[in-house]
Amino acid sequence: MIIYMDNKYKLFQILLVEDNQGDIRLAEEALKEIKVPNNLSVVMDGVEALSFLHREGRYARAPRPDLILLDLKLPKKDGHEVLAEIKNDPNLKRIPTAILTISSTEEDIIRSYNLHANCYIVKPIDLDQFIAVVKSIVNFWFTVVNLPPGE
Numbered sequence: 001m002i003i004y005m006d007n008k009y010k011l012f013q014i015l016l017v018e019d020n021q022g023d024i025r026l027a028e029e030a031l032k033e034i035k036v037p038n039n040l041s042v043v044m045d046g047v048e049a050l051s052f053l054h055r056e057g058r059y060a061r062a063p064r065p066d067l068i069l070l071d072l073k074l075p076k077k078d079g080h081e082v083l084a085e086i087k088n089d090p091n092l093k094r095i096p097t098a099i100l101t102i103s104s105t106e107e108d109i110i111r112s113y114n115l116h117a118n119c120y121i122v123k124p125i126d127l128d129q130f131i132a133v134v135k136s137i138v139n140f141w142f143t144v145v146n147l148p149p150g151e
Helices: 021-033 046-053 079-088 106-114 127-144
Strands: 012-017 038-043 067-070 097-101 119-122
Touching (some): 012 021, 012 046, 012 127, 021 038, 038 046, 067 079, 067 127, 079 097, 079 106, 106 119, 119 127
Parallel strands (some): 012 038, 012 067, 097 119
16 A cells, blocks of 8 residues: 555654664564565664664754653663653644553553553564554554654
8 A cells, every 4th residue: 555645755753763683684574574565763862862763973863753652661761761762742742652662560651651652552572563553553543543743
């Protein structure tokens, strides 16, 4: 499926905030297999994620993400801190932010939703299931949901 918006080809921008190289490779593989045209940007810690989103320093020309896939267990600034900053920023708060993490603790789930995460998904350990989960997240946000226009 190719997505057209106002008769123009739409390339969806995805920001993956993940410090695990294996999970990054699996996400890349999953995104190559989906039929939604996308461009994946990857940052590996919370400080870098916020620099990317605010287009600071080397990220001055970074694309505005249409979707953020955010791990909670990150160096420098954890995912909850990043999520809080995203959802408290009037220029970023409408970007759908999906938590994709190994933590299944009730505390992390509740805290994430209290900080306005759009969804919370525990990473499957099985490789094929992990790829299927990433595909389903992206397909849902880009083919089922109506997203607000980007700034």
